[in-house]
Amino acid sequence: MQLLAFDTSTETLSVAVQAGERVWVHEGAGGAQASHTLIPAVRALLAQAGLELAQLDAIAFGQGPGSFTGLRTACAVAQGLAFGARGGAGLPLLPVPTLMAVAEEARMAHGCGRMLAMLDARMGEVYVGAYVWLAEAGCWHESEAAQLLAPRQVRVPEGWASAGNARPVHGQALAAGTPDVAALPTARALLALAPALLRQGRAVTAQQALPLYVRDKVAQTSAERAAAAQAARPA
Known part of the structure:
Protein backbone atom coordinates (compact mmCIF):
# COMPACT_ATOMS: atom_id res chain seq x y z
CA MET A 1 0.00 0.00 0.00
CA THR A 98 -6.39 12.51 16.47
CA LEU A 99 -7.31 10.87 19.78
CA MET A 100 -7.35 7.47 18.08
CA ALA A 101 -3.91 8.30 16.68
CA VAL A 102 -2.73 9.07 20.24
CA ALA A 103 -4.00 5.66 21.34
CA GLU A 104 -2.24 3.97 18.41
CA GLU A 105 1.04 5.75 19.10
CA ALA A 106 0.85 4.58 22.72
CA ARG A 107 0.07 1.02 21.60
CA MET A 108 2.97 0.91 19.17
CA ALA A 109 5.42 2.34 21.71
CA HIS A 110 4.23 0.67 24.91
CA GLY A 111 1.73 -2.06 24.04
CA CYS A 112 -1.23 -0.29 25.66
CA GLY A 113 -4.59 -1.87 24.80
CA ARG A 114 -7.09 0.16 26.85
CA MET A 115 -6.44 3.81 26.49
CA LEU A 116 -7.90 7.12 27.59
CA ALA A 117 -6.43 9.53 25.04
CA MET A 118 -6.13 13.16 26.12
CA LEU A 119 -4.94 16.27 24.31
CA ASP A 120 -4.61 19.76 25.72
CA ALA A 121 -7.51 21.86 24.43
CA ARG A 122 -6.24 25.13 26.00
CA MET A 123 -8.66 27.42 27.80
CA GLY A 124 -8.26 25.14 30.85
CA GLU A 125 -9.82 22.10 29.14
CA VAL A 126 -8.83 18.78 27.57
CA TYR A 127 -10.07 16.68 24.66
CA VAL A 128 -10.74 13.12 25.82
CA GLY A 129 -11.66 9.87 24.06
CA ALA A 130 -11.64 6.22 25.21
CA TYR A 131 -10.39 3.36 23.03
CA VAL A 132 -10.07 -0.42 23.34
CA TRP A 133 -7.74 -2.39 21.06
CA LEU A 134 -9.45 -5.33 19.34
CA ALA A 135 -6.51 -7.63 18.62
CA GLU A 136 -8.36 -10.12 16.42
CA ALA A 137 -9.81 -7.35 14.25
CA GLY A 138 -6.59 -5.33 14.30
CA CYS A 139 -8.37 -2.06 15.03
CA TRP A 140 -9.50 0.25 17.82
CA HIS A 141 -13.03 0.35 19.20
CA GLU A 142 -14.11 3.83 20.28
CA SER A 143 -15.85 3.16 23.58
CA GLU A 144 -16.28 6.86 24.32
CA ALA A 145 -16.39 9.52 21.61
CA ALA A 146 -14.23 12.63 21.75
CA GLN A 147 -15.49 15.19 24.23
CA LEU A 148 -14.32 18.39 25.86
CA LEU A 149 -13.85 18.27 29.64
CA ALA A 150 -12.39 20.26 32.49
CA PRO A 151 -9.33 18.37 33.81
CA ARG A 152 -11.06 17.62 37.13
CA GLN A 153 -13.88 15.87 35.24
CA VAL A 154 -11.54 13.32 33.64
CA ARG A 155 -11.80 9.81 35.09
CA VAL A 156 -9.40 7.06 33.96
CA PRO A 157 -11.11 3.64 34.33
CA GLU A 158 -9.38 1.11 36.53
CA GLY A 159 -6.85 -0.94 34.59
CA TRP A 160 -6.60 1.62 31.80
CA ALA A 161 -3.70 3.90 30.87
CA SER A 162 -3.88 7.49 29.73
CA ALA A 163 -1.84 9.08 26.98
CA GLY A 164 -1.39 12.36 25.16
CA ASN A 165 0.04 15.77 26.00
CA ALA A 166 -2.52 16.90 28.59
CA ARG A 167 -0.77 15.79 31.79
CA PRO A 168 2.28 18.10 31.47
CA VAL A 169 -0.14 21.03 31.17
CA HIS A 170 -2.93 19.99 33.56
CA GLY A 171 -1.11 17.52 35.81
CA GLN A 172 -2.21 19.07 39.09
CA ALA A 173 -5.86 18.92 38.12
CA LEU A 174 -5.90 15.47 36.50
CA ALA A 175 -6.43 12.37 38.64
CA ALA A 176 -3.16 10.99 39.99
CA GLY A 177 -2.03 7.38 40.23
CA THR A 178 -2.89 6.22 36.69
CA PRO A 179 -0.26 4.96 34.21
CA ASP A 180 0.47 7.77 31.79
CA VAL A 181 2.23 7.67 28.42
CA ALA A 182 3.52 10.69 26.52
CA ALA A 183 2.13 10.31 23.01
CA LEU A 184 1.13 12.55 20.12
CA ALA A 209 -13.39 15.87 4.10
CA LEU A 210 -13.98 18.02 7.18
CA PRO A 211 -12.12 18.77 10.42
CA LEU A 212 -13.47 17.48 13.74
CA TYR A 213 -13.43 20.44 16.10
CA VAL A 214 -15.49 19.24 19.15
CA ARG A 215 -15.22 22.76 20.60
CA ASP A 216 -17.26 25.39 18.77
CA LYS A 217 -15.31 28.49 19.79
CA VAL A 218 -11.67 29.50 20.17
CA ALA A 219 -11.73 32.07 22.97
CA GLN A 220 -13.42 32.65 26.30
CA THR A 221 -15.24 35.79 27.37
CA SER A 222 -13.83 37.82 30.26
CA ALA A 223 -16.52 36.38 32.55
CA GLU A 224 -15.66 32.83 31.49
CA ARG A 225 -11.95 33.40 32.11
CA ALA A 226 -12.69 34.80 35.58
CA ALA A 227 -14.96 31.84 36.41
CA ALA A 228 -12.31 29.36 35.24
CA ALA A 229 -9.65 31.05 37.34
CA GLN A 230 -11.93 30.98 40.39
CA ALA A 231 -12.69 27.26 39.87
CA ALA A 232 -8.98 26.45 39.61
CA ARG A 233 -8.15 28.01 43.01
CA PRO A 234 -7.71 25.56 45.90
CA ALA A 235 -10.73 25.27 48.14
Missing part, protein backbone atom coordinates in the same frame (compact mmCIF):
# COMPACT_ATOMS: atom_id res chain seq x y z
CA GLN A 2 1.24 3.50 -0.87
CA LEU A 3 0.06 6.21 1.50
CA LEU A 4 0.75 9.79 2.56
CA ALA A 5 -0.14 10.84 6.11
CA PHE A 6 0.23 14.06 8.07
CA ASP A 7 -0.94 15.66 11.29
CA THR A 8 -0.81 19.34 12.29
CA SER A 9 -3.23 19.22 15.24
CA THR A 10 -0.58 19.93 17.90
CA GLU A 11 2.62 21.96 18.18
CA THR A 12 4.44 19.20 16.25
CA LEU A 13 4.23 18.75 12.49
CA SER A 14 4.34 15.07 11.56
CA VAL A 15 4.47 13.74 8.00
CA ALA A 16 5.05 10.21 6.68
CA VAL A 17 5.02 8.37 3.36
CA GLN A 18 4.64 4.61 3.01
CA ALA A 19 5.59 2.58 -0.06
CA GLY A 20 5.06 -1.10 0.61
CA GLU A 21 7.05 -1.98 3.72
CA ARG A 22 9.19 1.17 3.70
CA VAL A 23 8.26 4.36 5.56
CA TRP A 24 9.81 7.83 5.38
CA VAL A 25 9.10 10.24 8.26
CA HIS A 26 9.53 13.96 8.87
CA GLU A 27 8.82 15.86 12.08
CA GLY A 28 9.20 19.55 12.77
CA ALA A 29 7.66 22.56 14.42
CA GLY A 30 3.90 22.77 14.03
CA GLY A 31 1.57 25.54 15.12
CA ALA A 32 1.50 28.57 12.85
CA GLN A 33 4.58 27.33 10.95
CA ALA A 34 2.80 24.22 9.67
CA SER A 35 0.94 26.14 6.97
CA HIS A 36 4.31 27.13 5.45
CA THR A 37 6.27 23.90 5.94
CA LEU A 38 3.72 21.11 5.39
CA ILE A 39 3.66 21.10 1.57
CA PRO A 40 7.48 21.31 1.20
CA ALA A 41 7.79 18.43 3.68
CA VAL A 42 5.25 16.37 1.73
CA ARG A 43 7.07 17.00 -1.54
CA ALA A 44 10.44 16.10 -0.02
CA LEU A 45 9.18 12.79 1.41
CA LEU A 46 7.44 11.82 -1.82
CA ALA A 47 10.69 12.51 -3.69
CA GLN A 48 12.63 10.36 -1.22
CA ALA A 49 10.15 7.55 -1.73
CA GLY A 50 10.21 7.98 -5.52
CA LEU A 51 6.44 8.46 -5.63
CA GLU A 52 4.08 10.82 -7.41
CA LEU A 53 0.81 11.90 -5.85
CA ALA A 54 -1.16 9.98 -8.47
CA GLN A 55 0.49 6.72 -7.35
CA LEU A 56 -0.88 6.97 -3.80
CA ASP A 57 -3.76 4.80 -2.67
CA ALA A 58 -4.99 7.44 -0.20
CA ILE A 59 -4.01 10.46 1.89
CA ALA A 60 -4.60 10.21 5.65
CA PHE A 61 -4.77 13.35 7.78
CA GLY A 62 -5.42 14.12 11.43
CA GLN A 63 -8.96 15.46 11.44
CA GLY A 64 -9.08 16.56 15.08
CA PRO A 65 -9.79 17.52 17.69
CA GLY A 66 -6.82 19.82 18.19
CA SER A 67 -5.58 23.25 17.20
CA PHE A 68 -8.23 24.95 15.08
CA THR A 69 -5.61 26.45 12.75
CA GLY A 70 -3.76 23.15 12.52
CA LEU A 71 -6.91 21.20 11.68
CA ARG A 72 -7.88 23.64 8.95
CA THR A 73 -4.35 23.49 7.54
CA ALA A 74 -4.30 19.69 7.38
CA CYS A 75 -7.76 19.45 5.84
CA ALA A 76 -7.12 22.17 3.26
CA VAL A 77 -3.79 20.69 2.19
CA ALA A 78 -5.28 17.19 1.98
CA GLN A 79 -8.13 18.50 -0.18
CA GLY A 80 -5.77 20.44 -2.45
CA LEU A 81 -3.45 17.49 -2.95
CA ALA A 82 -6.36 15.14 -3.59
CA PHE A 83 -7.98 17.45 -6.14
CA GLY A 84 -4.68 17.90 -7.97
CA ALA A 85 -3.93 14.20 -8.37
CA ARG A 86 -4.90 11.80 -11.13
CA GLY A 87 -5.83 14.44 -13.64
CA GLY A 88 -8.45 15.97 -11.40
CA ALA A 89 -10.12 12.63 -10.62
CA GLY A 90 -8.83 12.98 -7.08
CA LEU A 91 -7.46 10.67 -4.40
CA PRO A 92 -9.41 9.12 -1.51
CA LEU A 93 -8.93 11.02 1.74
CA LEU A 94 -8.90 9.31 5.13
CA PRO A 95 -9.79 11.62 8.04
CA VAL A 96 -8.29 10.00 11.17
CA PRO A 97 -9.40 11.07 14.68
CA PRO A 185 -0.99 11.87 17.02
CA THR A 186 1.95 11.07 14.72
CA ALA A 187 1.86 10.44 10.99
CA ARG A 188 3.37 7.00 11.62
CA ALA A 189 0.32 6.21 13.80
CA LEU A 190 -1.97 7.42 11.00
CA LEU A 191 -0.25 5.02 8.59
CA ALA A 192 -0.72 2.14 11.03
CA LEU A 193 -4.43 2.95 11.41
CA ALA A 194 -5.10 3.49 7.73
CA PRO A 195 -5.55 -0.11 6.47
CA ALA A 196 -8.27 -0.98 8.99
CA LEU A 197 -10.04 2.35 8.49
CA LEU A 198 -9.96 1.91 4.72
CA ARG A 199 -11.44 -1.59 5.08
CA GLN A 200 -14.20 -0.06 7.20
CA GLY A 201 -15.08 2.33 4.36
CA ARG A 202 -13.94 5.46 6.20
CA ALA A 203 -12.33 7.07 3.12
CA VAL A 204 -14.09 10.14 1.69
CA THR A 205 -13.81 12.43 -1.31
CA ALA A 206 -12.09 15.79 -1.04
CA GLN A 207 -15.48 17.50 -0.96
CA GLN A 208 -16.55 15.39 2.03
Whole structure:
Protein backbone atom coordinates (compact mmCIF):
# COMPACT_ATOMS: atom_id res chain seq x y z
CA MET A 1 0.00 0.00 0.00
CA GLN A 2 1.24 3.50 -0.87
CA LEU A 3 0.06 6.21 1.50
CA LEU A 4 0.75 9.79 2.56
CA ALA A 5 -0.14 10.84 6.11
CA PHE A 6 0.23 14.06 8.07
CA ASP A 7 -0.94 15.66 11.29
CA THR A 8 -0.81 19.34 12.29
CA SER A 9 -3.23 19.22 15.24
CA THR A 10 -0.58 19.93 17.90
CA GLU A 11 2.62 21.96 18.18
CA THR A 12 4.44 19.20 16.25
CA LEU A 13 4.23 18.75 12.49
CA SER A 14 4.34 15.07 11.56
CA VAL A 15 4.47 13.74 8.00
CA ALA A 16 5.05 10.21 6.68
CA VAL A 17 5.02 8.37 3.36
CA GLN A 18 4.64 4.61 3.01
CA ALA A 19 5.59 2.58 -0.06
CA GLY A 20 5.06 -1.10 0.61
CA GLU A 21 7.05 -1.98 3.72
CA ARG A 22 9.19 1.17 3.70
CA VAL A 23 8.26 4.36 5.56
CA TRP A 24 9.81 7.83 5.38
CA VAL A 25 9.10 10.24 8.26
CA HIS A 26 9.53 13.96 8.87
CA GLU A 27 8.82 15.86 12.08
CA GLY A 28 9.20 19.55 12.77
CA ALA A 29 7.66 22.56 14.42
CA GLY A 30 3.90 22.77 14.03
CA GLY A 31 1.57 25.54 15.12
CA ALA A 32 1.50 28.57 12.85
CA GLN A 33 4.58 27.33 10.95
CA ALA A 34 2.80 24.22 9.67
CA SER A 35 0.94 26.14 6.97
CA HIS A 36 4.31 27.13 5.45
CA THR A 37 6.27 23.90 5.94
CA LEU A 38 3.72 21.11 5.39
CA ILE A 39 3.66 21.10 1.57
CA PRO A 40 7.48 21.31 1.20
CA ALA A 41 7.79 18.43 3.68
CA VAL A 42 5.25 16.37 1.73
CA ARG A 43 7.07 17.00 -1.54
CA ALA A 44 10.44 16.10 -0.02
CA LEU A 45 9.18 12.79 1.41
CA LEU A 46 7.44 11.82 -1.82
CA ALA A 47 10.69 12.51 -3.69
CA GLN A 48 12.63 10.36 -1.22
CA ALA A 49 10.15 7.55 -1.73
CA GLY A 50 10.21 7.98 -5.52
CA LEU A 51 6.44 8.46 -5.63
CA GLU A 52 4.08 10.82 -7.41
CA LEU A 53 0.81 11.90 -5.85
CA ALA A 54 -1.16 9.98 -8.47
CA GLN A 55 0.49 6.72 -7.35
CA LEU A 56 -0.88 6.97 -3.80
CA ASP A 57 -3.76 4.80 -2.67
CA ALA A 58 -4.99 7.44 -0.20
CA ILE A 59 -4.01 10.46 1.89
CA ALA A 60 -4.60 10.21 5.65
CA PHE A 61 -4.77 13.35 7.78
CA GLY A 62 -5.42 14.12 11.43
CA GLN A 63 -8.96 15.46 11.44
CA GLY A 64 -9.08 16.56 15.08
CA PRO A 65 -9.79 17.52 17.69
CA GLY A 66 -6.82 19.82 18.19
CA SER A 67 -5.58 23.25 17.20
CA PHE A 68 -8.23 24.95 15.08
CA THR A 69 -5.61 26.45 12.75
CA GLY A 70 -3.76 23.15 12.52
CA LEU A 71 -6.91 21.20 11.68
CA ARG A 72 -7.88 23.64 8.95
CA THR A 73 -4.35 23.49 7.54
CA ALA A 74 -4.30 19.69 7.38
CA CYS A 75 -7.76 19.45 5.84
CA ALA A 76 -7.12 22.17 3.26
CA VAL A 77 -3.79 20.69 2.19
CA ALA A 78 -5.28 17.19 1.98
CA GLN A 79 -8.13 18.50 -0.18
CA GLY A 80 -5.77 20.44 -2.45
CA LEU A 81 -3.45 17.49 -2.95
CA ALA A 82 -6.36 15.14 -3.59
CA PHE A 83 -7.98 17.45 -6.14
CA GLY A 84 -4.68 17.90 -7.97
CA ALA A 85 -3.93 14.20 -8.37
CA ARG A 86 -4.90 11.80 -11.13
CA GLY A 87 -5.83 14.44 -13.64
CA GLY A 88 -8.45 15.97 -11.40
CA ALA A 89 -10.12 12.63 -10.62
CA GLY A 90 -8.83 12.98 -7.08
CA LEU A 91 -7.46 10.67 -4.40
CA PRO A 92 -9.41 9.12 -1.51
CA LEU A 93 -8.93 11.02 1.74
CA LEU A 94 -8.90 9.31 5.13
CA PRO A 95 -9.79 11.62 8.04
CA VAL A 96 -8.29 10.00 11.17
CA PRO A 97 -9.40 11.07 14.68
CA THR A 98 -6.39 12.51 16.47
CA LEU A 99 -7.31 10.87 19.78
CA MET A 100 -7.35 7.47 18.08
CA ALA A 101 -3.91 8.30 16.68
CA VAL A 102 -2.73 9.07 20.24
CA ALA A 103 -4.00 5.66 21.34
CA GLU A 104 -2.24 3.97 18.41
CA GLU A 105 1.04 5.75 19.10
CA ALA A 106 0.85 4.58 22.72
CA ARG A 107 0.07 1.02 21.60
CA MET A 108 2.97 0.91 19.17
CA ALA A 109 5.42 2.34 21.71
CA HIS A 110 4.23 0.67 24.91
CA GLY A 111 1.73 -2.06 24.04
CA CYS A 112 -1.23 -0.29 25.66
CA GLY A 113 -4.59 -1.87 24.80
CA ARG A 114 -7.09 0.16 26.85
CA MET A 115 -6.44 3.81 26.49
CA LEU A 116 -7.90 7.12 27.59
CA ALA A 117 -6.43 9.53 25.04
CA MET A 118 -6.13 13.16 26.12
CA LEU A 119 -4.94 16.27 24.31
CA ASP A 120 -4.61 19.76 25.72
CA ALA A 121 -7.51 21.86 24.43
CA ARG A 122 -6.24 25.13 26.00
CA MET A 123 -8.66 27.42 27.80
CA GLY A 124 -8.26 25.14 30.85
CA GLU A 125 -9.82 22.10 29.14
CA VAL A 126 -8.83 18.78 27.57
CA TYR A 127 -10.07 16.68 24.66
CA VAL A 128 -10.74 13.12 25.82
CA GLY A 129 -11.66 9.87 24.06
CA ALA A 130 -11.64 6.22 25.21
CA TYR A 131 -10.39 3.36 23.03
CA VAL A 132 -10.07 -0.42 23.34
CA TRP A 133 -7.74 -2.39 21.06
CA LEU A 134 -9.45 -5.33 19.34
CA ALA A 135 -6.51 -7.63 18.62
CA GLU A 136 -8.36 -10.12 16.42
CA ALA A 137 -9.81 -7.35 14.25
CA GLY A 138 -6.59 -5.33 14.30
CA CYS A 139 -8.37 -2.06 15.03
CA TRP A 140 -9.50 0.25 17.82
CA HIS A 141 -13.03 0.35 19.20
CA GLU A 142 -14.11 3.83 20.28
CA SER A 143 -15.85 3.16 23.58
CA GLU A 144 -16.28 6.86 24.32
CA ALA A 145 -16.39 9.52 21.61
CA ALA A 146 -14.23 12.63 21.75
CA GLN A 147 -15.49 15.19 24.23
CA LEU A 148 -14.32 18.39 25.86
CA LEU A 149 -13.85 18.27 29.64
CA ALA A 150 -12.39 20.26 32.49
CA PRO A 151 -9.33 18.37 33.81
CA ARG A 152 -11.06 17.62 37.13
CA GLN A 153 -13.88 15.87 35.24
CA VAL A 154 -11.54 13.32 33.64
CA ARG A 155 -11.80 9.81 35.09
CA VAL A 156 -9.40 7.06 33.96
CA PRO A 157 -11.11 3.64 34.33
CA GLU A 158 -9.38 1.11 36.53
CA GLY A 159 -6.85 -0.94 34.59
CA TRP A 160 -6.60 1.62 31.80
CA ALA A 161 -3.70 3.90 30.87
CA SER A 162 -3.88 7.49 29.73
CA ALA A 163 -1.84 9.08 26.98
CA GLY A 164 -1.39 12.36 25.16
CA ASN A 165 0.04 15.77 26.00
CA ALA A 166 -2.52 16.90 28.59
CA ARG A 167 -0.77 15.79 31.79
CA PRO A 168 2.28 18.10 31.47
CA VAL A 169 -0.14 21.03 31.17
CA HIS A 170 -2.93 19.99 33.56
CA GLY A 171 -1.11 17.52 35.81
CA GLN A 172 -2.21 19.07 39.09
CA ALA A 173 -5.86 18.92 38.12
CA LEU A 174 -5.90 15.47 36.50
CA ALA A 175 -6.43 12.37 38.64
CA ALA A 176 -3.16 10.99 39.99
CA GLY A 177 -2.03 7.38 40.23
CA THR A 178 -2.89 6.22 36.69
CA PRO A 179 -0.26 4.96 34.21
CA ASP A 180 0.47 7.77 31.79
CA VAL A 181 2.23 7.67 28.42
CA ALA A 182 3.52 10.69 26.52
CA ALA A 183 2.13 10.31 23.01
CA LEU A 184 1.13 12.55 20.12
CA PRO A 185 -0.99 11.87 17.02
CA THR A 186 1.95 11.07 14.72
CA ALA A 187 1.86 10.44 10.99
CA ARG A 188 3.37 7.00 11.62
CA ALA A 189 0.32 6.21 13.80
CA LEU A 190 -1.97 7.42 11.00
CA LEU A 191 -0.25 5.02 8.59
CA ALA A 192 -0.72 2.14 11.03
CA LEU A 193 -4.43 2.95 11.41
CA ALA A 194 -5.10 3.49 7.73
CA PRO A 195 -5.55 -0.11 6.47
CA ALA A 196 -8.27 -0.98 8.99
CA LEU A 197 -10.04 2.35 8.49
CA LEU A 198 -9.96 1.91 4.72
CA ARG A 199 -11.44 -1.59 5.08
CA GLN A 200 -14.20 -0.06 7.20
CA GLY A 201 -15.08 2.33 4.36
CA ARG A 202 -13.94 5.46 6.20
CA ALA A 203 -12.33 7.07 3.12
CA VAL A 204 -14.09 10.14 1.69
CA THR A 205 -13.81 12.43 -1.31
CA ALA A 206 -12.09 15.79 -1.04
CA GLN A 207 -15.48 17.50 -0.96
CA GLN A 208 -16.55 15.39 2.03
CA ALA A 209 -13.39 15.87 4.10
CA LEU A 210 -13.98 18.02 7.18
CA PRO A 211 -12.12 18.77 10.42
CA LEU A 212 -13.47 17.48 13.74
CA TYR A 213 -13.43 20.44 16.10
CA VAL A 214 -15.49 19.24 19.15
CA ARG A 215 -15.22 22.76 20.60
CA ASP A 216 -17.26 25.39 18.77
CA LYS A 217 -15.31 28.49 19.79
CA VAL A 218 -11.67 29.50 20.17
CA ALA A 219 -11.73 32.07 22.97
CA GLN A 220 -13.42 32.65 26.30
CA THR A 221 -15.24 35.79 27.37
CA SER A 222 -13.83 37.82 30.26
CA ALA A 223 -16.52 36.38 32.55
CA GLU A 224 -15.66 32.83 31.49
CA ARG A 225 -11.95 33.40 32.11
CA ALA A 226 -12.69 34.80 35.58
CA ALA A 227 -14.96 31.84 36.41
CA ALA A 228 -12.31 29.36 35.24
CA ALA A 229 -9.65 31.05 37.34
CA GLN A 230 -11.93 30.98 40.39
CA ALA A 231 -12.69 27.26 39.87
CA ALA A 232 -8.98 26.45 39.61
CA ARG A 233 -8.15 28.01 43.01
CA PRO A 234 -7.71 25.56 45.90
CA ALA A 235 -10.73 25.27 48.14
